[in-house]
Amino acid sequence: QSCVDSAKVNSVNDWECVCPHPSTGAAFGRVVLDCTLDECVELCGTCEESLCSVHGQECVDPNPTPASLEDWVCRCIAPSIGGIATASVASCSLDECRAACETCANTTCSDAGQRCVDADSSSASLRDWACTCEPPSTGSAVFAAAEVCVLDECSAPCRTCEHDLCSAVGQTCRDPVATAASLGDWL
Numbered sequence: 539q540s541c542v543d544s545a546k547v548n549s550v551n552d553w554e555c556v557c558p559h560p561s562t563g564a565a566f567g568r569v570v571l572d573c574t575l576d577e578c579v580e581l582c583g584t585c586e587e588s589l590c591s592v593h594g595q596e597c598v599d600p601n602p603t604p605a606s607l608e609d610w611v612c613r614c615i616a617p618s619i620g621g622i623a624t625a626s627v628a629s630c631s632l633d634e635c636r637a638a639c640e641t642c643a644n645t646t647c648s649d650a651g652q653r654c655v656d657a658d659s660s661s662a663s664l665r666d667w668a669c670t671c672e673p674p675s676t677g678s679a680v681f682a683a684a685e686v687c688v689l690d691e692c693s694a695p696c697r698t699c700e701h702d703l704c705s706a707v708g709q710t711c712r713d714p715v716a717t718a719a720s721l722g723d724w725l
Contacts, residue, residue, distance in 0.1 A: 561604045576602040577610040593627045594618065594661050617642070618661035630661035643667045650683035651718075675718040687718035 543553040557573030562580065578590075578597035590597035590612035599610045613622040614630035617637040622628050634642040635654035647654035647669035656667045670678040671687030678684050692704070692711035704711040713724045 557604070573604055574602045575599075575604045575607075577607065589627060593630075595628055595630060598622075614661065620661070631659045632661040632664070633659045634664065634667040641665050643669070646683050652683055652687070671718060688716055689718040689721070690716040691721065691724040 540556050540558065542556055543549075545552055561573040561575040577599045579599075593612065594615060595612040595618075596615050597610055597612055601609055608625050611622045611624050612626065612628045614620040614628055617639045618630040618632040620628055620630035632639070632642075633656050635647070635656045638644055641664045643654045643656075650669060652669040652671055654667055655670055657663075658666055665681050668678050668680045669683045671684055671689075675687035675689040677687045691713045693713075711724055715723055
């Protein structure tokens with residue numbers, strides 16, 4: 539700490555102890571009890587904070603004192619899950635099909651009777667989930683429900699399909715509306 543006496547003339551006990559930069563803390567007429575140094579805020583123009591936040595994480599300095607350096611951590615922010623990493627980026631994941639968040643599927647896929655698939659569950663990869671039609675239907679859409687689930691009952695193997703019945707008697711099967719929403723309309 540350093541001592542500063544800004545009013546040297548006609549003043550008594552107005553000196554101040556100041557913590558050395560980049561630490562913070564000051565006290566008038568006594569020694570500073572605790573100098574603080576939050577590495578997430580006060581070092582490198584918030585470089586650690588930037589490193590964590592660029593990866594969608596939070597920077598925390600568990601022991602913000604000048605005697606404890608390089609102990610800052612990045613940690614995952616909910617709804618991401620994962621651990622913490624000291625002086626580095628943490629490994630976080632976010633399954634946008636299972637979590638509830640602004641970029642998550644929530645009930646979009648299930649409400650449409652479709653399955654949700656998150657192509658990359660790292661917390662840095664957002665808006666990459668897709669709704670896919672339940673087999674034997676085909677169709678999908680990224681970041682939305684598939685508009686149409688295609689199911690040609692005459693060519694797809696499925697429990698409601700009867701294309702084998704038609705071909706067994708030498709006839710041709712035709713499905714006028716080949717969607718999963720229109721079952722049993724084959725001719």
